[in-house]
Amino acid sequence: MGIYYSYPELQRKFCEGFGFLPFSNLEQSGSSIYKRYSPAPDLKKTIDCVDQDYALESLHPQMLLLMLQQRNIPLAEALLQHLEQANRLFGSQCSGKHLLFYGHILEVIRTYRDILYVFQRDVLRNIELQLECPGGRPADINANSVHHIQVIVTELINSTVIIHEFLNNSISGNSGEKPALTGITEDILDTLTRKLKQFTLLMEKMVYILKQWEQQILQMYRKQTMN
Structure with missing residues (x-):
């Protein structure tokens, strides 16, 4: 690199x-x-404005790194812990006449847990390592790679929204297949849905920063080409 x-x-x-x-x-x-x-x-004012534009180029990766280290990565780790806790609870209740209800919830939770684990390991941690390099970002991060990260994060947001809506419907649904939820089960589901909502909002902010960064990179490319 x-x-x-x-x-x-x-x-x-x-x-x-x-x-x-x-x-x-x-x-x-x-x-x-x-x-x-x-x-x-x-002329000096013009040069100062140019220097300010180049200073802005490093602002977005700095903001992104701070956001990853202080909020995104810790929340993703906490969410993985809650998913594992829900997995153990529903796994123990997945039997008898409520097998279909808890079995469906288990399938969704495990699928999303595996997706989030890979995203945490291969996307968030990798971006953090690259942004920690000298100069704020490595040479192989350009407008195309920043846009590609946006696409990946947006896909995870869509998956998070789907599981959030599914769990909300599972809690509030009146299907005859739905068992009477215990206090512990309701607490875990409530906590999980709240964490999913928080994570969705945080990822949307990440996409916004990435879009601003991509536009800034493209703007600097155009200025360098004109110069």
């Missing part, structure tokens, strides 16, 4: 040599080296 250098970082590296061997007709302002083609009294 290569180290990613942002455009201003490359400028600063160039500035290190520029101080010893200045190029004719080039000027330096902060970390920017440029050639003046016409008088422009407000």
Whole structure:
């Protein structure tokens, strides 16, 4: 995995040599080296605006890393624990005349638990490792890869909404197959549905940050191409 250098970082590296061997007709302002083609009294303000744009490029990955470490990953781990707890409870009750009711719930919970486990291990943890690299993000993260992450997260959101609605319907349903739920069973289901709702909202915020990051990357690409 290569180290990613942002455009201003490359400028600063160039500035290190520029101080010893200045190029004719080039000027330096902060970390920017440029050639003046016409008088422009407000040129410094323009350069400051450009530097601010490049500073924004690293803002979204920093926000995403903080969000992953403080909220997404801990909540995903807590949700996996609640899913396993529900799996054990319903597994012990999956017998007799209520076999079909609890069997269906077990199937849904186990399927989603396996999906979330893979997502936690292969997506969230992997993104965290990549964002912890020097420079804020590795060179192989670009607009296409950020968009691909959005697609994966959106798919998990859809799966989370489905299981949330299913469990809500299971709790509130009046089917003759539904057994009288004990206090422990209701508490576990209530906690699980609440965690699923929280996780859905958090993943939607993650998608929003990813979309903003993708747009920022594309904007910087266009500016670099024009330059």
